[in-house]
Amino acid sequence: MKVAVITGSGGLIGSESVAFFADKFDLIVGIDNDMRQYFFGKEASTDWNRHRLQERFPNYRHYPLDIRDQTAVEKVFMEYGKDISLVVHAAAQPSHDWAAKEPFTDFTINANGTLNMLEYTRQHAPEAVFIFTSTNKVYGDNPNFLPLIELESRWEIDTAHPYYKEGIDERMSLDHTTHSLFGASKVAADVLVQEYGNYFGMKTGVFRGGCLTGPNHSGAQLHGFLSYLAKCAITGNHYTIFGYKGKQVRDNIHSYDLVNMFWHFYQNPRSGEAYNAGGSRFSNCSMLEAIELCEEISGKKINYSLSDQNRKGDHIWYISNVEKFRAHYPGWEFKFDLKTTLTEIIDNMAKRDH
Numbered sequence: 001m002k003v004a005v006i007t008g009s010g011g012l013i014g015s016e017s018v019a020f021f022a023d024k025f026d027l028i029v030g031i032d033n034d035m036r037q038y039f040f041g042k043e044a045s046t047d048w049n050r051h052r053l054q055e056r057f058p059n060y061r062h063y064p065l066d067i068r069d070q071t072a073v074e075k076v077f078m079e080y081g082k083d084i085s086l087v088v089h090a091a092a093q094p095s096h097d098w099a100a101k102e103p104f105t106d107f108t109i110n111a112n113g114t115l116n117m118l119e120y121t122r123q124h125a126p127e128a129v130f131i132f133t134s135t136n137k138v139y140g141d142n143p144n145f146l147p148l149i150e151l152e153s154r155w156e157i158d159t160a161h162p163y164y165k166e167g168i169d170e171r172m173s174l175d176h177t178t179h180s181l182f183g184a185s186k187v188a189a190d191v192l193v194q195e196y197g198n199y200f201g202m203k204t205g206v207f208r209g210g211c212l213t214g215p216n217h218s219g220a221q222l223h224g225f226l227s228y229l230a231k232c233a234i235t236g237n238h239y240t241i242f243g244y245k246g247k248q249v250r251d252n253i254h255s256y257d258l259v260n261m262f263w264h265f266y267q268n269p270r271s272g273e274a275y276n277a278g279g280s281r282f283s284n285c286s287m288l289e290a291i292e293l294c295e296e297i298s299g300k301k302i303n304y305s306l307s308d309q310n311r312k313g314d315h316i317w318y319i320s321n322v323e324k325f326r327a328h329y330p331g332w333e334f335k336f337d338l339k340t341t342l343t344e345i346i347d348n349m350a351k352r353d354h
């Protein structure tokens with residue numbers, strides 16, 4: 001039997017992974033305890049998504065356990081052992097701001113939780129491919145010290161800089177920078193995943209996401225900006241942009257395109273590799289540009305305001321260079337551009353009852 005274990009299976013990336021891999025594996029084991037509801041409130045609960053998966057995929061089996069609970073996690077690995085050929089580890093505390101509220105919770109989920117997943121994979125399914133969703137926040141605020149230029153609707157990097165053409169690559173330093181506590185707990189996990197590849201020879205891959213997005217995000221003010229923006233467009237709720245005059249640039253990758261990267265990696269895995277994985281030059285926008293596009297698609301005005309105060313450690317301009325991944329996996333390509341993604345999010349959001 002071929003089994004895939006997916007943590008954070010109710011979340012954006014976890015649920016996309018379940019849908020993507022359901023017909024490629026005999027059994028999908030999903031782990032998610034809906035902690036997103038604890039982090040961001042009832043409106044951000046991922047329970048609706050878990051129900052959707054259980055209805056849609058008969059070979060999906062859900063375990064509502066906490067990845068910090070070593071006994072419970074090990075039990076799952078003991079149950080399926082070497083049948084496990086893929087682990088997608090996407091469960092996390094995902095917000096900068098929230099991490100500062102409860103540092104112990106953030107660190108034990110992001111760092112210790114990742115260690116639990118890695119170590120039980122090593123003990124019970126060492127041949128499995130292990131995929132980890134890291135973040136561009138591992139570079140801390142280093143991107144903010146690039147030569148940036150203010151344009152009418154966005155910040156942009158100097159055209160003479162080597163990052164202008166394709167964006168920021170994996171050689172950017174992880175040191176000498178403010179990460180936020182969230183960034184720090186993700187660095188710990190990111191380095192652990194690389195180390196289980198480099199030191200133990202396991203097939204581990206780290207994907208440092210830009211903004212990950214798609215219709216199955218349970219958007220909250222503190223996490224999932226496109227999804228939350230779409231929600232504000234539909235409900236008329238107020239949206240606050242924090243700092244940088246709304247000109248901060250993010251690259252956005254549809255959850256399908258990211259999980260398709262995982263699929264390519266799974267089929268031809270390497271050890272201890274780290275990849276920047278965002279929308280790149282192909283799909284990016286400033287907050288102001290996102291609002292304009294959202295208004296164009298939804299036909300509704302967004303009720304927003306600009307706050308002078310930026311989020312600590314927040315990026316002014318971040319565009320991922322995905323050329324390293326492309327060089328290793330030339331068969332992979334983007335499917336969703338920004339407009340298609342946002343249209344899909346808005347259409348789906350309008351159909352959802354919350």
Ligand SMILES: NC(=O)c1ccc[n+]([C@@H]2O[C@H](COP(=O)([O-])OP(=O)(O)OC[C@H]3O[C@@H](n4cnc5c(N)ncnc54)[C@H](O)[C@@H]3O)[C@@H](O)[C@H]2O)c1
Nearest residue numbers: 008011012013032033034035036066067091092133209212
């Ligand atoms: N969404 C983004 O913009 C973004 C950007 C960069 C990196 N990432 C990373 O990608 C991964 C997936 O992000 P996402 O957007 O799908 O997040 P998400 O919040 O939608 O999904 C994460 C899921 O993990 C679950 N979870 C949290 N703590 C848990 C625990 N202790 N035990 C079991 N389940 C737990 C949550 O309930 C949630 O359903 C995370 O590691 C995140 O840090 C996300």
